[in-house]
Amino acid sequence: xxxxxxLSKSYRTTEVETLALDDVSLSVNAGEFLAIMGPSGCGKSTxxxxxxxxxSPTSGAYWFFGEDIARCSEEQLTLRRRAGVGxxxxxxxxxxxxxxxxxxxxxLIYRHVPLHERRKRVATxxxxxxxxxxxxxxxxxxxxxxxxxxxxxxxxxxxxxLILADEPTGNLDTANGDAVMDMLGAxxxxxxxxxxxxHSEIYGARADRVVHMLDGRMTEGAAGQAAMAHALEA
Amino acid sequence: xxxxxxxxxxxxxxxxxxxAAINIVGLAVSFAAALLIALFxxxxxxxxxxxxxxxxxxxxxxxxxxxxRAKEFPDLTPAELAPLLRNDFPATQSIARLGDPMSLSVKRxxxxxxxxxxxxxxxxxxxxxFKVVAGSLAxxxxxxxxxxxxxxxxxxxxxxxxxxGQTLEFGNGPAKVTGIGDQEDFMSDVFRVTAVIADLPSNTxxxxxxxxxxxxxxxxxxxxxxxxxSQESYGLSSYTYLKFASGIAVDQVQNDLADFMxxxxxxxxxxxxDLYVKLILRPIASLHLTPGVLGVQKPRGNINTIYATAAIxxxxxxxxxxxxxxxxxxxxxxxxxxxxxRKTAGAARPHLVVQFIGEALLYVIVGMTLAMILAxxxxxxxxxxxxxxxxxxxxxxxxxAGFVVAFGLIVxxxxxxxxxxxxxxxxxxxxxxxAIVGQPGASSLIRQGLVVLQFALLIGLLIATxxxxxxxxxxxxxxxxxxTDQVMLVMGAPCNGALKDGLAAIxxxxxxxxSDRAALGMTENLGPTRAKDGTYIAMAHHMVGFGFFExxxxxxxxxxxxxxxxxxTAVSLRTMASSAARTKVYGPRSFVSSPSVRASPPKSRENxxxxxxxxx
Numbered sequence: 001x002x003x004x005x006x007l008s009k010s011y012r013t014t015e016v017e018t019l020a021l022d023d024v025s026l027s028v029n030a031g032e033f034l035a036i037m038g039p040s041g042c043g044k045s046t047x048x049x050x051x052x053x054x055x056s057p058t059s060g061a062y063w064f065f066g067e068d069i070a071r072c073s074e075e076q077l078t079l080r081r082r083a084g085v086g087x088x089x090x091x092x093x094x095x096x097x098x099x100x101x102x103x104x105x106x107x108l109i110y111r112h113v114p115l116h117e118r119r120k121r122v123a124t125x126x127x128x129x130x131x132x133x134x135x136x137x138x139x140x141x142x143x144x145x146x147x148x149x150x151x152x153x154x155x156x157x158x159x160x161x162l163i164l165a166d167e168p169t170g171n172l173d174t175a176n177g178d179a180v181m182d183m184l185g186a187x188x189x190x191x192x193x194x195x196x197x198x199h200s201e202i203y204g205a206r207a208d209r210v211v212h213m214l215d216g217r218m219t220e221g222a223a224g225q226a227a228m229a230h231a232l233e234a
Numbered sequence: 235x236x237x238x239x240x241x242x243x244x245x246x247x248x249x250x251x252x253x254a255a256i257n258i259v260g261l262a263v264s265f266a267a268a269l270l271i272a273l274f275x276x277x278x279x280x281x282x283x284x285x286x287x288x289x290x291x292x293x294x295x296x297x298x299x300x301x302x303r304a305k306e307f308p309d310l311t312p313a314e315l316a317p318l319l320r321n322d323f324p325a326t327q328s329i330a331r332l333g334d335p336m337s338l339s340v341k342r343x344x345x346x347x348x349x350x351x352x353x354x355x356x357x358x359x360x361x362x363x364f365k366v367v368a369g370s371l372a373x374x375x376x377x378x379x380x381x382x383x384x385x386x387x388x389x390x391x392x393x394x395x396x397x398x399g400q401t402l403e404f405g406n407g408p409a410k411v412t413g414i415g416d417q418e419d420f421m422s423d424v425f426r427v428t429a430v431i432a433d434l435p436s437n438t439x440x441x442x443x444x445x446x447x448x449x450x451x452x453x454x455x456x457x458x459x460x461x462x463x464s465q466e467s468y469g470l471s472s473y474t475y476l477k478f479a480s481g482i483a484v485d486q487v488q489n490d491l492a493d494f495m496x497x498x499x500x501x502x503x504x505x506x507x508d509l510y511v512k513l514i515l516r517p518i519a520s521l522h523l524t525p526g527v528l529g530v531q532k533p534r535g536n537i538n539t540i541y542a543t544a545a546i547x548x549x550x551x552x553x554x555x556x557x558x559x560x561x562x563x564x565x566x567x568x569x570x571x572x573x574x575x576r577k578t579a580g581a582a583r584p585h586l587v588v589q590f591i592g593e594a595l596l597y598v599i600v601g602m603t604l605a606m607i608l609a610x611x612x613x614x615x616x617x618x619x620x621x622x623x624x625x626x627x628x629x630x631x632x633x634x635a636g637f638v639v640a641f642g643l644i645v646x647x648x649x650x651x652x653x654x655x656x657x658x659x660x661x662x663x664x665x666x667x668x669a670i671v672g673q674p675g676a677s678s679l680i681r682q683g684l685v686v687l688q689f690a691l692l693i694g695l696l697i698a699t700x701x702x703x704x705x706x707x708x709x710x711x712x713x714x715x716x717x718t719d720q721v722m723l724v725m726g727a728p729c730n731g732a733l734k735d736g737l738a739a740i741x742x743x744x745x746x747x748x749s750d751r752a753a754l755g756m757t758e759n760l761g762p763t764r765a766k767d768g769t770y771i772a773m774a775h776h777m778v779g780f781g782f783f784e785x786x787x788x789x790x791x792x793x794x795x796x797x798x799x800x801x802x803t804a805v806s807l808r809t810m811a812s813s814a815a816r817t818k819v820y821g822p823r824s825f826v827s828s829p830s831v832r833a834s835p836p837k838s839r840e841n842x843x844x845x846x847x848x849x850x
Contacts, residue, residue: 045667054578055663075582082580093666095572097245102238109235110580154579 001193002028002051002162007060009046009216020046021057022216028195030161033188035207036197043216044197045166051195052164053081065161082110086155088184090167092147094139100150101126101135107158125157126150129183145176152183163187165196169203181206235585236592242572243593250565254597257561261601264554266608269638270616271547273609276634277624278535281437281522286363287477290327292484292515293439294319294474294491296529299510308529309439309521310334310470311513313458316355318498319476323487328477330358332440333454334470335531340444341403342391348725349387351404351444353453361477362440369398369429375447381425382445388430397427404446406728423452436622439521441531465500468511470529476515488515546698549691555649556688562594562653563681566660574662586658587651594650595643602642652680716753717787723752729779747785750777 009021020043028034028051036044049055050062053069056077062069064080072080086107094103104122113121126132129149139147148168155163165184169177181203188194188208196207204210212219247254282288294315298306316331323329333353340349356375364371367385374382381402388397405422425446434440448455458471478484491513495503502511516524522535573586610626617624628635724737729748737746783790 046663049663052578054661054666078577078580078582081578085578087578089666093571093575095242095575097242097249097572098238102241105238106576107579109238110576110582110585158579 001030001032001065002026002195003061003063004047004050005061005063007050007057007062009043009050009055010058019216021050024060024216024218026211026218028193030193031188031191033185033194033206033208034196035204035210036195036213037199037201037204037210038213038219040199042213044213046216047213048164048166048195048197051162052085052087053077084161086158086160086163088148088151088155088163088165088168088180090170092139092144092151092171094147094150094154096139098139099135100131100137100139100142103139103150104154104157107154111158121157122153125153128156128186129153143176145172145179148172148176148180149183152180156183156187160192162193162195165194165198167197167199169198169200177203239589239592242589243596246569246593247596253561253565257558257597258601258604260557260561261554261598262604262608264550265602265605265642266612268547268551269605269609270612271543271550272638273613273624273626274616274620275540275544275547277437277622278522278540281535282439282518284435284438285518288519289517290478290480291361291518292476292478293518293521294476295514295516295526296468296470297512297514298470299505301508306528307514307524307526308470309473309526309531310529311472311474312467312469312499313455313472314461314463315498316472316474317459318463319474319494322494322497323476323490325479325482326476326487327479328357328360328475330355330361330475330477331448331455332358332442332473332475333448334472334529335441336454339405340391341405342401345391347390349444350441351446352442353448353450353455354445355448355455358445358475361475364434365432367430367432368396369427371429371431374428375445375449377426377428378447378450379423379425380428380447382429382431383427384431384433384443386433387443388427392427397430399426399428401426423450433623436617436620436624437522439518439531463498465498468499468502468509473531475518484515491515546695549695551645553688553691553695555645556684556691558594558597558649559652560681560684560688562597562650563656566653566657569657570660570665573657573660574666577660577662578666583658587654590654590657591647591650594653595646598642598646598649602638606638715788718753721786725752745781745785747782748779749782753782753786 004024004026007021007024007026008019011018011020022043024043024047026047036047038044046055050057053064056069065084067080069077069080095106098106101119101122104125105118108118108121123132123135126135129152131146131149131153134142134146134150139150142150148171152168155165163184168180168184172180177200184194184196185206194207196203198204282291285291293309294311295307295309296311298308300306313331313333316329319326319329331354335350335352337348338351339346340351354375356373359371359374368388369382371382374380383391383397391397391402392400401424403422403424431445434442446453450456451460454471458469461467476487478487492503495511495513499511501507502509504510523537523540524534525536526534569590576586576589606626606628613624613626616622628638734746734748737743
């Protein structure tokens with residue numbers, strides 16, 4: 001479903017070029033829960049951004065649900081992201097000027113979902129994360145755990161094929177972290193693919209598969225072995 | 235989607251009250267200033283368009299070339315031209331005159347005031363279709379003692395009473411200096427009110443309060459007509475209006491006026507002559523912006539002043555727009571997360587551009603609404619300052635309302651576009667990671683450039699304001715060259731011994747001086763003057779009483795005999811009034827004791843008067 005081949009990403013400033021991803025190859029199957037682990041700065045988030053079509057590789061190939069996105073324009077990438085990707089971030093990233101229900105609704109307004117349908121789906125999503133009673137509250141009125149649950153509801157409400165979670169428990173205590181992980185785990189049970197970046201071995205262990213990264217390279221797992229083999233051949 | 239945008243915009247505005255207030259107040263104040271300037275400019279261009287058929291109404295003016303002076307373009311022509319024109323240009327629909335307004339005392343019961351009385355031909359109302367408030371304009375001035383009043387004057391003298399058929403007594407009122415001058419007296423008479431017209435708006439060249447029938451023997455028009463027609467005289471006494479039917483070639487009429495002058499005023503048609511006059515037809519709608527100082531009913535506008543004022547208005551809006559762009563862009567970083575979230579949710583760049591331009595328009599709409607309220611509050615003060623009756627008229631004038639709305643939208647779109655594109659260009663991968671936006675780059679350079687431009691504009695406007703203020707102060711104080719502190723001007727009273735004695739008896743009165751016109755703003759009373767070399771030059775003459783120069787603290791730069799010319803005769807002072815031409819002819823010092831000759835016109839009776847002093 002998702003396939004990366006020899007993918008690299010570098011950032012160039014006037015003085016120095018930084019290689020964030022170095023020859024990464026990876027496959028993620030439909031409905032799979034994949035955890036990406038590694039130290040800070042190893043390129044996990046960059047990889048997640050490329051998977052979510054909000055960043056583009058410098059070289060290599062990426063097949064997004066079977067389509068080579070190298071040929072896609074920015075507008076086409078936006079359409080694919082709108083249709084099939086949900087994001088959960090470590091710092092929640094709720095819009096301060098919108099209340100809980102309106103924040104969740106943001107994921108639907110660009111998909112031209114009718115208003116009554118939007119309201120129904122927002123209510124259902126908030127039910128799922130246990131925040132139906134907080135629908136009219138503003139983000140600043142919620143705890144960190146509650147805010148992350150709103151962010152999860154926002155990712156779920158559009159029923160995406162792929163959810164990308166970038167350290168979703170990084171700012172949460174254990175109880176809230178467990179709750180968020182339970183919600184995300186439940187999503188994969190319904191066939192949604194989940195790729196999660198995490199530092200936590202415990203939450204990583206909940207994944208179907210874990211890949212490790214170091215200095216922009218895969219170091220373990222099947223894809224990591226493929227990358228190693230590729231390097232040896234070269 | 236739009237609902238979501240509106241909610242975000244309104245909550246953002248409410249959440250950032252101080253920022254929103256600075257932004258909106260900035261827009262409101264500048265829009266209000268620009269709106270008032272636009273109203274002034276519209277008013278300047280709207281002169282005389284209030285009259286139906288204004289396109290067909292022309293004023294017959296004079297182009298007068300006097301020796302030693304630039305050409306003058308008085309609106310006045312001799313009163314006797316109208317009957318000649320009616321005879322020579324029969325295709326003209328109406329030819330009607332207004333006299334040069336006379337200041338007369340108007341009395342009813344115990345109330346007596348000086349009023350400007352304008353004599354008018356009975357058919358003046360065929361030319362100008364005034365709005366009638368009471369009575370009828372048909373035959374309104376057909377009898378010699380008929381008068382038509384404006385609503386303001388009617389109210390002043392009759393209050394709630396019906397003025398139609400009632401009478402007012404007219405008497406002498408012009409300012410006079412005892413013993414000098416040859417102004418004709420007005421014989422007291424009783425006039426009957428036949429109609430009341432609505433007060434004229436300020437945007438007309440006409441200045442009418444009391445309109446009296448020119449058939450009255452005392453009228454300047456009747457007096458002008460009473461003199462036998464002469465090729466040798468050209469008295470500037472009447473405003474002559476011609477109304478043409480549609481389809482008349484006015485250019486041809488203008489050409490034919492040269493032959494008309496040859497037939498009736500042959501003395502003045504030779505350009506090589508010392509006094510050369512050409513008749514000029516001017517559409518009344520163009521009068522206000524046609525240069526003219528002498529013989530005009532109201533001060534004229536100046537197209538350069540209008541353009542400069544309009545440019546200042548545009549600069550103010552531009553500065554406000556730049557300020558708005560800078561404030562919006564400076565706040566962009568606070569919206570970066572939102573942009574990132576919306577982009578990850580599938581928002582395309584156009585979605586975000588629409589959202590943020592919409593927010594800019596919200597600010598502009600609120601700012602414009604406040605600006606209109608401010609303009610409504612400030613307009614009366616502006617009208618008082620300009621002595622105008624400018625109306626906002628946005629509810630009644632669809633075009634103006636459309637212009638204001640369109641202007642606001644364009645400013646909003648232009649000012650909102652840049653911040654919107656800056657915001658929409660944020661990369662979600664960067665901003666959601668918490669990267670600082672607004673780091674050095676092209677957009678930062680643009681912003682810095684805009685800040686520099688904004689400050690340059692504002693400093694420029696401040697300097698201009700300072701210069702205008704200082705110039706105004708200078709014009710009102712030192713430039714007058716007269717000591718007018720603690721001086722009270724009494725106009726219209728006969729300057730006789732009784733008045734002087736009475737005023738002198740008032741405690742605190744330290745001096746009294748008389749002049750035929752106000753010392754400041756003396757309109758020029760021109761007469762050809764022959765210099766000692768025999769050439770003629772048009773020189774301004776004014777009549778002043780004894781002690782006039784001492785009263786105003788004016789010191790002579792040259793005087794005959796005595797160091798302080800407490801001037802032997804009032805008559806001799808006529809030649810002392812300042813005129814630039816004097817310097818040219820005599821030089822300031824050789825002027826004294828030079829024999830000068832006053833002639834009006836040359837070849838007629840000459841008045842020889844010695845010069846006794848020269849004033850700065």
